[in-house]
Amino acid sequence: MNLKMNKFWLLLIVSVFFSACFNDLNVTPLDEDEVTSAVVYDNPAAYKQVLAKLYAGLAVSGQQGPAGQPDISGIDEGFSTYLRQYWKAQELTTDEAVIAWNDGNIHDYEDQDWDANNEFVTAMYNRIFYQISLTNEFLRETTDAKLDERDVDAATRTDIGFFRAEARFLRALSYFHALDMFRNVPFVTEEDAVGSFFPEQGSASEVFAFVESELLAVQDQLVEPMGNEYGRADRAAAWMLLAKLYLNAEVYIGEARYTDVVTYTKQIIDAGYTLDPNYDHLFLADNNTAAGIIFPVLFDGVNTKTWGGMTFITHAAVGGSMDPVAFGLDGGWGGIRTTKALVEKFPSTAGGSSVVEPNPGNTTYPLLTLAGSFQGWDPASTTTVLASVNNDSTYEAYFYFADANTEIKFTDGNGWDTNWGDTGADGTLDAGGDNIVVADAGFYRVRADIANLTYSVEATNWGLIGSATPGGWDNDTDMTYDETEGAWVIQSDLVEGEVKFRANDDWALNYGDTGADALLSEGGDNIFIPATGNYIIKLFLDAPDHTYSIELASFDARSMFYTDGQNLEIQDVSQFTDGYAITKFRNVTSDGTIGSDLTFPDTDFPMFRLADAHLMYAEAVLRGGGGGDVATALAYINEVRARAYGGPSGNISEADLDLDFILDERAREFYWECHRRTDLVRFGQFSNGTYVWPLKGGVLEGAPVAETFDVFPIPASDIGANPNLTQNAGY
Numbered sequence: 035m036n037l038k039m040n041k042f043w044l045l046l047i048v049s050v051f052f053s054a055c056f057n058d059l060n061v062t063p064l065d066e067d068e069v070t071s072a073v074v075y076d077n078p079a080a081y082k083q084v085l086a087k088l089y090a091g092l093a094v095s096g097q098q099g100p101a102g103q104p105d106i107s108g109i110d111e112g113f114s115t116y117l118r119q120y121w122k123a124q125e126l127t128t129d130e131a132v133i134a135w136n137d138g139n140i141h142d143y144e145d146q147d148w149d150a151n152n153e154f155v156t157a158m159y160n161r162i163f164y165q166i167s168l169t170n171e172f173l174r175e176t177t178d179a180k181l182d183e184r185d186v187d188a189a190t191r192t193d194i195g196f197f198r199a200e201a202r203f204l205r206a207l208s209y210f211h212a213l214d215m216f217r218n219v220p221f222v223t224e225e226d227a228v229g230s231f232f233p234e235q236g237s238a239s240e241v242f243a244f245v246e247s248e249l250l251a252v253q254d255q256l257v258e259p260m261g262n263e264y265g266r267a268d269r270a271a272a273w274m275l276l277a278k279l280y281l282n283a284e285v286y287i288g289e290a291r292y293t294d295v296v297t298y299t300k301q302i303i304d305a306g307y308t309l310d311p312n313y314d315h316l317f318l319a320d321n322n323t324a325a326g327i328i329f330p331v332l333f334d335g336v337n338t339k340t341w342g343g344m345t346f347i348t349h350a351a352v353g354g355s356m357d358p359v360a361f362g363l364d365g366g367w368g369g370i371r372t373t374k375a376l377v378e379k380f381p382s383t384a385g386g387s388s389v390v391e392p393n394p395g396n397t398t399y400p401l402l403t404l405a406g407s408f409q410g411w412d413p414a415s416t417t418t419v420l421a422s423v424n425n426d427s428t429y430e431a432y433f434y435f436a437d438a439n440t441e442i443k444f445t446d447g448n449g450w451d452t453n454w455g456d457t458g459a460d461g462t463l464d465a466g467g468d469n470i471v472v473a474d475a476g477f478y479r480v481r482a483d484i485a486n487l488t489y490s491v492e493a494t495n496w497g498l499i500g501s502a503t504p505g506g507w508d509n510d511t512d513m514t515y516d517e518t519e520g521a522w523v524i525q526s527d528l529v530e531g532e533v534k535f536r537a538n539d540d541w542a543l544n545y546g547d548t549g550a551d552a553l554l555s556e557g558g559d560n561i562f563i564p565a566t567g568n569y570i571i572k573l574f575l576d577a578p579d580h581t582y583s584i585e586l587a588s589f590d591a592r593s594m595f596y597t598d599g600q601n602l603e604i605q606d607v608s609q610f611t612d613g614y615a616i617t618k619f620r621n622v623t624s625d626g627t628i629g630s631d632l633t634f635p636d637t638d639f640p641m642f643r644l645a646d647a648h649l650m651y652a653e654a655v656l657r658g659g660g661g662g663d664v665a666t667a668l669a670y671i672n673e674v675r676a677r678a679y680g681g682p683s684g685n686i687s688e689a690d691l692d693l694d695f696i697l698d699e700r701a702r703e704f705y706w707e708c709h710r711r712t713d714l715v716r717f718g719q720f721s722n723g724t725y726v727w728p729l730k731g732g733v734l735e736g737a738p739v740a741e742t743f744d745v746f747p748i749p750a751s752d753i754g755a756n757p758n759l760t761q762n763a764g765y
Contacts, residue, residue, distance in 0.1 A: 085197045091165045092116045092331045099339035109157040115342025119158040124708040129375035129727035145732035146739045150750040169205035173224035199255035203267045206248040213241045232756045259305035271329040273298045274642040292659030299651040307644045317619045319629040319636040326644035335631030344635045353610035355599040362621030364632035371613040375727035380593040381565030393552035395579025402429040406442030413445040421578030427485035432575040441469040463487040494537040496522040502531030502563035522573040532560035554580040568683030588683040594618045653696045
């Protein structure tokens with residue numbers, strides 16, 4: 035099946051040393067233990083092979099897959115990959131993920147109480163600067179002077195020009211991550227000589243300026259959007275990184291650059307990308323064919339074997355009663371899942387559209403039969419009955435009479451021995467009396483008091499009323515009787531709020547749900563609608579205990595939660611079943627085929643994708659960015675939501691579009707894609723804001739922490755080794 039077999043990553047069969055030299059090329063080394071760059075670059079193909087190593091640095095852990103010859107030390111190699119560390123730093127520190135394992139001090143991330151000795155913070159920092167070192171060395175070895183020395187031909191030089199631009203993009207990406215997570219960091223480029231020296235510390239402003247200048251310089255040196263091999267950076271990737279940089283500029287350097295965000299996101303949106311119509315395709319084993327991925331980190335079950343990256347993300351998300359085979363895996367590791375704070379951002383959380391299921395209630399009440407022309411004058415019927423819910427002489431039921439001038443009588447038992455009609459049509463019951471005539475077709479509430487010999491037949495038309503409805507508490511939204519369903523039905527766009535069922539546009543007869551058990555009581559409590567959505571609501575009055583159902587006609591398909599056997603509340607983070615599991619990433623293709631290897635997935639990680647440009651544009655406009663407008667922002671948002679809802683039912687109005695909505699929508703669209711920590715910091719809700727989530731601050735219910743934690747510390751090991759470095763404030 036492997037669709038990527040001829041793609042860029044096949045170059046990864048070649049291993050590259052830190053010094054940008056190879057150990058298994060068909061070359062003659064100076065001695066049996068050393069291969070120098072001078073020999074390596076005798077092979078023109080080596081330039082692309084080294085470039086492949088730069089890309090691979092985001093995915094794999096070392097020179098030998100899945101383990102052996104690790105790139106960095108000080109941590110288990112499987113933990114050490116760039117993506118695995120980046121994912122943990124960006125997700126475990128937020129409301130989107132928790133982990134069951136007790137590896138080292140990993141729970142410092144969830145608790146937001148790490149320090150400069152945290153091994154995972156250190157591993158992330160080391161991986162970033164290892165990656166920067168690789169790109170610096172490649173750039174040293176591809177200068178015009180070096181190419182002149184090697185007498186490189188013109189065609190190869192042209193290719194190398196693109197390779198250098200891509201390497202500079204990759205270095206800018208790593209420096210962006212360093213800026214975002216650590217702010218003031220050691221700063222080294224290819225202009226610094228190789229050897230032992232103490233790098234100077236770059237301020238956040240200096241690192242920001244460098245990343246910006248590099249991306250501006252290379253954007254026109256990269257190939258056109260969608261013009262490169264899959265997995266390699268093009269101009270749109272540079273524009274995405276610029277937009278990310280500018281979106282967070284106010285956090286990094288205290289300068290608003292939202293107009294620049296509008297500029298670059300618009301360029302991306304206009305570049306010809308499309309949103310894949312199926313959200314889940316973006317996270318499957320054949321997502322290399324999905325539309326809208328701008329820059330992925332590539333994985334391949336045959337050629338990029340690693341215990342980190344997507345191997346970690348897919349396996350660690352499977353546990354409890356989940357079937358690993360359904361995820362294209364040989365087993366689950368029972369590690370990562372999410373908190374209720376993320377779950378509650380979705381209107382439906384059970385993997386389906388049902389919000390309230392009907393409750394049949396009690397079926398053993400005393401009964402009185404209603405016989406008549408509408409049911410063939412059959413007193414033996416067990417379906418056309420009235421019930422005495424209070425076990426007294428009063429009986430009630432609802433009936434639909436399809437024809438005008440329907441005739442009815444009440445009978446006790448299955449025959450005609452005891453029956454009541456109304457001789458004189460005066461509203462009193464007479465034993466053996468005349469048939470009661472209901473003049474008009476319709477849906478009726480029929481009541482009888484056998485002790486007092488009274489009855490009533492009241493026509494009813496039902497509607498929905500409440501703060502969740504279009505008419506609020508002032509005007510009913512009409513329901514329609516469905517004879518086949520035996521229910522009053524409405525499909526309507528509702529917002530979060532409350533509703534009740536009301537007859538005849540009047541409060542004299544209304545039903546609510548006291549006890550929230552789907553059993554209706556006259557005048558009962560308001561019924562809660564959990565979130566904005568398009569709902570189908572059914573009112574069942576055909577049984578003695580009246581009930582109802584609520585379902586989302588179209589629900590947010592991004593709600594990929596596994597709930598069977600899982601608890602929404604987290605009491606013990608070490609138990610995989612505490613917290614809903616997430617089914618987003620799978621090693622299965624869109625046609626159900628399992629990936630090429632059950633252990634090592636084919637699923638790529640979508641680092642940048644088109645939907646992010648839509649949401650960044652909208653946020654930048656709301657924050658005052660020039661060159662855009664709210665109407666366009668709303669259209670972009672609704673394009674993303676239309677995919678999620680399978681149509682316009684999830685669309686929002688301009689009144690709904692504010693920054694709080696954007697933050698929540700980013701969570702719904704991008705959870706587990708390494709955006710959340712950065713987003714929460716930008717919105718002032720990561721550390722000491724008003725927003726808390728389970729385990730934040732080291733307590734189950736969540737608590738704010740010091741603003742210090744918006745930035746990670748420079749690892750103590752680097753502070754101790756380099757006298758030019760100053761620790762971030764608060765550590």
